[in-house]
Amino acid sequence: MDAKAAVQTVKGIGSSVAVLAVFVHEAAGAVAGSVSVTGSGGLTVADPLRDEADAWLDVLAGTARLEARVAALKVQAAAGFAAAAAALAAPDASVSERDALEMSVTAEVACALTVSEGAAARFLEESARLSTDLPLTLAALGAGTLSWQHGRIMCDETEGLSPEAAAAFEAHFLDPDAPNPARGCAAGELTPARFRAKARYWRERHHPVSIEKRHHKCVTDRRLEYAPDRDGMAWLSAYLPADQAAGIWDRTTAAARTLQGPAETRTLPQLRADVAAAWLLGPGQRLHRMPAGSAPAGSVPPGKVPSPRAQVLVTVPVFSLLGLTEEPATLDGYGPIPPSMARRLVADGAASFLRVLTDPRDGAPLEIGRTSYRLTKPMRQWLRLRDARCTFPGCNNHSLDNDADHILAWADGGTTGVTNLGQPCPKHHRLKHATAWRPVGVTRESPPGWISPTGRSYPAEQQDWEPPTWPEPPPGQEWQGLPDWFDQDPEPPESPDDLDGVGSQIAFDGVEPPLPVDPWPYWSSSTAA
Known part of the structure; x- marks a missing residue:
């Protein structure tokens, strides 16, 4: 130009x-000369004012x-x-x-x-x-x-x-x-x-x-910082490997949630701060010193910090899990992490981290690690994987804080299946039921978008599943295809007797097909070796 x-x-x-x-x-002149009647959704009932x-x-x-x-x-x-x-x-x-x-x-x-x-x-x-x-x-x-x-x-x-x-x-x-x-x-x-x-x-x-390589360089800069502030307050911040930081945040949030109740006057951020202070200032587990010479100079790994005991999703390309490629995995609530960190999480923190394998053909999720054969628990975990966070436009509230909710209410004929479920955060869950905001367009693989009271449509954010990078074949050979693990029929789940559903009633007939089969059901023993 x-x-x-x-x-x-x-x-x-x-x-x-x-x-x-x-x-x-x-x-402005038209609004000043009009009389408005406010409806339950916060917008005026009269059509001219709605148009305004x-x-x-x-x-x-x-x-x-x-x-x-x-x-x-x-x-x-x-x-x-x-x-x-x-x-x-x-x-x-x-x-x-x-x-x-x-x-x-x-x-x-x-x-x-x-x-x-x-x-x-x-x-x-x-x-x-x-x-x-x-x-x-x-x-x-x-x-x-x-x-x-x-x-x-x-x-x-x-x-x-x-x-x-x-x-x-x-x-x-x-x-x-x-x-x-x-x-x-x-x-x-x-x-x-x-x-x-x-x-x-x-x-x-x-x-x-x-x-x-970049993580290996940056992990040496981990530190805890203290900064005094005004009015008798101060900031305490930590620069940590992503898995430790995410685990600390989710575990602190879960503990703060358990303290909430009708008689509790503290907000969730205040409860998080109080829980963290109580844990840090209370008696804890002593960390052992690392002997001199146990690691090369400038490359000291993180100390023996316990694996976080919070339910965190870790999405891992299958070839990265097997150590054949260096593709990054994805940590729920953070983003890409090194494959070595993901392998350590699924081996050391199997009870705390929900492992998700991705298909080598297209990068789509295969199945969430099985900690239960109950039908509704995998459904909840699948929602966490599909939505990752509250699906309301612009909301960044992660899945740990969110509620499972019927898109079409059970009383109106809605079923309890992943194509009729979302997980809005508490704030936007209330907004859905108290106003004319509506979630729409949910599928098994895609979270819902939203339609506002004025009729505007806001499409859903979706995760970008990319085909993984295949490892190099042995010299003189070519990949002929995938093992038949990916084509076998999944075993039917057990009949649930410990319901973890969205409401007091669960629909078992007409439920979507089972989630794709896990081709590596014994991942823990293979990655721990």
Whole structure:
């Protein structure tokens, strides 16, 4: 885009803003002169007022798209200014002269945007990357389908990737015709936090350096930090391997949940803090010293910390579990982890971690590790695997805190099967029953999306199952196919006598087919060796 086109774009955006401003003024006058009758869902009962509420949402959505278009224009303006200023430098300019010019450009942009020079330098760097290396992201910004926060995440998560990998990253999330596009709602429909989590998952699988090597380097930096704060308070934070941190968080949350009740006045965050303080300050198990010379200098592994006793899902590609590849596994509530960590979890923490194997053919989950043959417990565990968190748009509440809930109520003819179950968090569970928000579109493999009281549809976020990387065959040989483990019929579950269902009534006829068979039922003995 040249300068003249940029000026025309600014005029077009200005006209759009003016139209929105006129609409807001007229809508405000209409609302001021009307009488509203509020219904149980929080929206007005009268149709004209309902239309007003819907129109205000249109203004909000339109403003967000304009903000994205303005961000794209700022990116192009910053990149254009930097390129024009660099072209003014003499061809034989020295390194110090070019450094001085770069400092001048940064200072000029900082003054124009009234930001610090550090922020201006980062913005110039991001603008250069978006303009040259991430064309799909810049186009999505210009179209208003991706926010500036999403654009910055694209810059962050493609840093260090090769140009080919960065292009594949963009195509995965922004090109619906890509070989393996992202599943579920579009990238711009995810909150920035949820988009970063999905982007990080893709990056870990395609990073040029394996997660095993990067984790081995970073684990030496583990530490506990203390920072005094105001009003007699302080912060205590720990930098730990992901499995330990996730286990501590889930176990603390579970303990805090057991303390909740009608007479308990503390909030869940307060209970978590009190439980953690009680555990840390109470009598505990002594950790043994590691003798000198037991590990190479600079590579001391984590000490003999007990395996967390919390129910945490660990999704492991079958070849990683067998040690044939270095594909990352996935820890529920965190994301990708090194395969060695996953193998240790399923071997040492078998009673605490629910192991999920993924199919070598397409990366889809095969079956959750069997700790019970009861029908309803595997269903609950499957819901945790399918949904991972509360499915309400933008909610990041993980599955440990959530409730199993019938999409279509039992009283209305709904059955207790995974195609009629969701697991909203307590807050959005109440929202579903108290307002007109409705979960819809649930399947065995896909969590439900939601429809708002105004009729807007919000598709579900879905996990991106990718085909695993196959190990190299022995020299001179080729893989001929998969063992027939994957094609055998699963054994029927025992007739449940210890019901762990969603309600007091469970439907056993008309239930979906059993979950896929586990081809490695004796995984614990093989991985512990």
